[in-house]
Amino acid sequence: MQVRETAISGLIELIPRVFEDERGHFFESYNKTLFTSLGLPMEFVQDNQSFSVKGVLRGLHMQNAPFAQGKLVRVITGQVLDVAVDLRPDSPTFGQYETFLLDAKLANMAYIPEGFGHGFVALADSVFSYKCTNVYNKAAESGIIWNDPDLNIDWGITNPIVSEKDIELKTLREVFPDVVV
Numbered sequence: 001m002q003v004r005e006t007a008i009s010g011l012i013e014l015i016p017r018v019f020e021d022e023r024g025h026f027f028e029s030y031n032k033t034l035f036t037s038l039g040l041p042m043e044f045v046q047d048n049q050s051f052s053v054k055g056v057l058r059g060l061h062m063q064n065a066p067f068a069q070g071k072l073v074r075v076i077t078g079q080v081l082d083v084a085v086d087l088r089p090d091s092p093t094f095g096q097y098e099t100f101l102l103d104a105k106l107a108n109m110a111y112i113p114e115g116f117g118h119g120f121v122a123l124a125d126s127v128f129s130y131k132c133t134n135v136y137n138k139a140a141e142s143g144i145i146w147n148d149p150d151l152n153i154d155w156g157i158t159n160p161i162v163s164e165k166d167i168e169l170k171t172l173r174e175v176f177p178d179v180v181v
């Protein structure tokens with residue numbers, strides 16, 4: 001397993017070793033002993049899976065404390081541009097984001113710590129799978145509108161398919177009025 005750190009503390013990409021042979025391929029998508037040895041001792045308590053047709057954008061979502069979720073995200077089929085935004089008010093990188101091109105053929109993953117806004121756009125019909133460090137709590141759900149002017153995220157797409165719920169998400173300044181952007 002290769003680990004690629006990013007400019008944002010705690011936000012990393014993980015590239016597993018893929019074993020290929022004439023039948024196809026095999027890789028470990030999660031191994032607690034290995035993750036602990038890599039400094040990733042978190043406990044995952046819920047697995048999620050979604051299917052998105054090409055052009056769908058889900059996010060930016062997060063859950064407020066005490067239901068904040070760390071997420072180990074990957075694509076089972078297809079390809080997505082995954083976006084993680086640092087929304088930890090005390091973080092020196094608050095408002096900064098990283099993108100990850102997650103591709104089923106690469107089998108690459110990202111670990112997104114608690115306190116981050118998360119979203120992705122499907123670059124092909126894609127099955128998205130992720131492990132969470134906390135359970136779903138609807139009342140704790142929050143998020144930022146995908147095209148927030150301060151975040152100015154380059155999603156690589158102009159007219160994504162966005163849910164009615166996500167269209168109503170607030171801006172960064174509305175959600176964090178006391179944090180200097």
Ligand SMILES: Cc1cn([C@H]2C[C@H](O)[C@@H](COP(=O)(O)OP(=O)(O)O[C@H]3O[C@H](C)C(=O)[C@H](O)[C@H]3O)O2)c(=O)[nH]c1=O
Nearest residue numbers: 048050058059061062071118119120135136137163165
């Ligand atoms: C997240 C979640 C949703 N649901 C139900 C609630 C809705 O009736 C239905 C669809 O939920 P939603 O439209 O919020 O699904 P996504 O837009 O894929 O949300 C996810 O998208 C972004 C990318 C994330 O990182 C979050 O994990 C999550 O917010 O599933 C559940 O029953 N359990 C859950 O954990």
